[in-house]
Amino acid sequence: MSNQASALNRGIKFTADGVQNLTIFCIFLMACVVGFILEPKLFFSPSNVTSILVSASSVIIVASAVTLVLISGNLNLSVGGTGAMGAVLFGLMTRAGVPIVLAALLAVVLGLLAGMLCGFIIAQFKLPSFIVSLAFRYITRGIALVGAGGAVIFGLPAGISKIGMTIGSIPLPAVYAIAVVLVFVWIQNKTVFASTAYAVGANEPAAHLSGISNRKVVMSVFAMSGMLAAFVGVVITSRFTAADSGILSTLDNDCIIAAVLGGTDINGGRGTVFGMLMGALFIVVLTNIMNMLGMTTYTQDMVKGVVLIGAILLNNIIRKHVRI
Amino acid sequence: MRNNKLSRSTQKNLVLFVILLVLCAFFYSQNNRFITVYNLTNMVRQSLPNFILGCGMTFVIASGAIDLSVGGTMALSAMLYGYLCIWGINPWLAVVIVAGFGVVVGIFNTVIMEKLQIPAIMATLATWIITAGMAMSVCKAIPITGPELKPITVLNSIKFGKIPLALPICIVVIAVFLFLEKKTILGKYAIAIGGNDAAAHFSGINVTKMRACFFVLTGVLAGLSGVWQVARLGSADPTIGTGMEFKVVAACILGGVNIKGGEGTVSGVMIGTAILIVLTNGMQMMDIGSFYQDIATGLVLLASVLINSDSVGELMGKKAAA
Numbered sequence: 001m002s003n004q005a006s007a008l009n010r011g012i013k014f015t016a017d018g019v020q021n022l023t024i025f026c027i028f029l030m031a032c033v034v035g036f037i038l039e040p041k042l043f044f045s046p047s048n049v050t051s052i053l054v055s056a057s058s059v060i061i062v063a064s065a066v067t068l069v070l071i072s073g074n075l076n077l078s079v080g081g082t083g084a085m086g087a088v089l090f091g092l093m094t095r096a097g098v099p100i101v102l103a104a105l106l107a108v109v110l111g112l113l114a115g116m117l118c119g120f121i122i123a124q125f126k127l128p129s130f131i132v133s134l135a136f137r138y139i140t141r142g143i144a145l146v147g148a149g150g151a152v153i154f155g156l157p158a159g160i161s162k163i164g165m166t167i168g169s170i171p172l173p174a175v176y177a178i179a180v181v182l183v184f185v186w187i188q189n190k191t192v193f194a195s196t197a198y199a200v201g202a203n204e205p206a207a208h209l210s211g212i213s214n215r216k217v218v219m220s221v222f223a224m225s226g227m228l229a230a231f232v233g234v235v236i237t238s239r240f241t242a243a244d245s246g247i248l249s250t251l252d253n254d255c256i257i258a259a260v261l262g263g264t265d266i267n268g269g270r271g272t273v274f275g276m277l278m279g280a281l282f283i284v285v286l287t288n289i290m291n292m293l294g295m296t297t298y299t300q301d302m303v304k305g306v307v308l309i310g311a312i313l314l315n316n317i318i319r320k321h322v323r324i
Numbered sequence: 325m326r327n328n329k330l331s332r333s334t335q336k337n338l339v340l341f342v343i344l345l346v347l348c349a350f351f352y353s354q355n356n357r358f359i360t361v362y363n364l365t366n367m368v369r370q371s372l373p374n375f376i377l378g379c380g381m382t383f384v385i386a387s388g389a390i391d392l393s394v395g396g397t398m399a400l401s402a403m404l405y406g407y408l409c410i411w412g413i414n415p416w417l418a419v420v421i422v423a424g425f426g427v428v429v430g431i432f433n434t435v436i437m438e439k440l441q442i443p444a445i446m447a448t449l450a451t452w453i454i455t456a457g458m459a460m461s462v463c464k465a466i467p468i469t470g471p472e473l474k475p476i477t478v479l480n481s482i483k484f485g486k487i488p489l490a491l492p493i494c495i496v497v498i499a500v501f502l503f504l505e506k507k508t509i510l511g512k513y514a515i516a517i518g519g520n521d522a523a524a525h526f527s528g529i530n531v532t533k534m535r536a537c538f539f540v541l542t543g544v545l546a547g548l549s550g551v552w553q554v555a556r557l558g559s560a561d562p563t564i565g566t567g568m569e570f571k572v573v574a575a576c577i578l579g580g581v582n583i584k585g586g587e588g589t590v591s592g593v594m595i596g597t598a599i600l601i602v603l604t605n606g607m608q609m610m611d612i613g614s615f616y617q618d619i620a621t622g623l624v625l626l627a628s629v630l631i632n633s634d635s636v637g638e639l640m641g642k643k644a645a646a
Contacts, residue, residue, distance in 0.1 A: 138622030145615035301457025
């Protein structure tokens with residue numbers, strides 16, 4: 001089959017990642033076309049496009065790092081909790097009078113430290129990431145709930161809304177998302193660090209024998225995902241001018257789903273940040289279309305579950321036929 | 325080697341049991357109402373789903389898979405049971421139908437995992453999203469109540485002396501699973517498949533069939549757990565399964581099941597479940613806010629995997645030797 005594929009492309013050989021990216025990109029485009037046909041006036045209107053970008057921004061920002069976590073052969077179930085923890089700590093600090101920028105920085109650094117600790121425990125004691133990040137999910141969400149008394153912190157200084165505001169018609173969260181994705185596409189394609197992450201994810205003993213430090217890779221990817229999760233928490237807090245301890249409750253799953261839709265292998269060693277971006281955008285466009293059709297969020301969940309199965313099937317088929 | 329391994333799991337279980345006893349002693353010293361028949365039976369009544377799902381999940385995780393769909397299945401089963409009762413079907417027949425629904429979910433999980441070659445975690449994540457979404461959408465997120473749901477609540481209120489029905493149910497289910505684990509091929513095959521599924525396949529084990537068995541077991545238990553929650557609450561609530569999957573998985577890991585498969589005992593998981601429940605209940609009795617319970621759960625989980633991990637054991641062994 002790979003011969004046919006290359007003949008089809010007249011000598012241009014696509015890697016499996018390339019085919020996957022192309023496929024999810026085409027699916028995304030088709031979804032856009034469907035949306036356009038359903039609501040020709042509304043779908044590409046600036047307000048709808050910005051709303052799509054804003055609702056995708058949290059997932060895109062965090063999943064950029066989570067894609068690297070998955071590539072390194074690990075799972076991170078703690079990003080939602082870390083995001084809520086970042087939001088609540090940011091809220092508490094600004095309410096206590098800490099300068100806004102300093103509070104935001106501290107919250108992000110604490111998220112980074114939580115992620116780093118999680119990665120350290122996983123790599124140092126050779127424990128499964130599923131279970132360590134599950135423990136961190138409970139701990140970070142617990143800290144958020146305790147900090148906010150199980151509710152929402154109001155009465156934050158008005159100045160914090162600057163972090164997540166909309167300038168003209170451009171919402172800052174979308175700008176952050178684009179910036180983060182660009183940085184991570186660069187990291188994934190151009191840095192040695194990303195290559196070590198692929199190596200660790202594909203074959204950890206081999207990577208170890210080639211002198212790659214598993215601990216450094218795992219700690220870095222988890223630290224990045226913790227940092228970005230806390231950052232998203234800060235951005236959401238500034239948009240609501242309230243720190244909610246219950247936010248981002250489905251972020252862990254959403255990030256994994258976006259990455260897997262984009263061709264990332266849950267077992268590690270494969271995946272691209274660009275694919276994740278397309279996956280995340282596709283999910284949001286799909287949600288947008290389902291909203292237009294008047295489906296409830298619960299029905300939408302069911303559709304997403306079916307889409308997830310379909311996407312993994314497609315990935316399996318592509319990987320079976322394109323062996324590069 | 326074999327004996328060595330067995331003694332290791334027994335050792336782990338003993339350590340866990342001591343932790344459980346220490347926790348109980350601590351909570352008793354803080355509030356002497358902790359160890360009363362009323363509180364203990366209440367704990368069993370509240371956590372029956374955790375215990376019985378833990379039994380099924382032990383096999384699933386020991387065989388190298390995972391079932392994240394139990395929470396969603398529980399919720400959807402509760403809704404199904406509620407509607408069956410309202411449609412006028414005999415409440416006891418409805419229990420059987422719900423159990424049949426659990427079988428269907430288990431087979432669905434097996435088909436997407438084994439036939440479509442999708443990793444268990446993604447396959448059951450999809451089932452989880454689908455079932456939880458279905459549960460919420462059939463009732464538009466409003467719990468179903470009604471006089472038709474009354475007959476089943478007798479399960480919750482019936483008592484033998486001071487002992488509620490939940491305790492015998494729990495003991496019977498655990499006994500059945502201990503039997504399945506020790507005396508039937510199910511337990512041995514689960515460990516074999518979890519250790520190396522290709523090797524298990526080549527030694528003549530029908531891996532797909534065994535996986536179907538394990539997923540059907542958790543599916544049925546999740547269905548019955550949903551019915552139990554209806555019996556306890558008197559209404560069919562679509563949110564009863566929220567967070568259940570991770571609580572059960574956490575109890576399994578705490579109980580010494582290897583998340584990568586190939587290791588795990590039902591007795592260990594039962595002690596692990598009991599630890600998590602005693603922790604929650606004890607903290608409630610001490611008047612510690614429910615928000616600290618999440619932190620405590622996370623810390624206990626982390627501590628237990630650290631204690632049970634090989635590298636820490638080696639480290640401590642080295643220190644002891646030096």
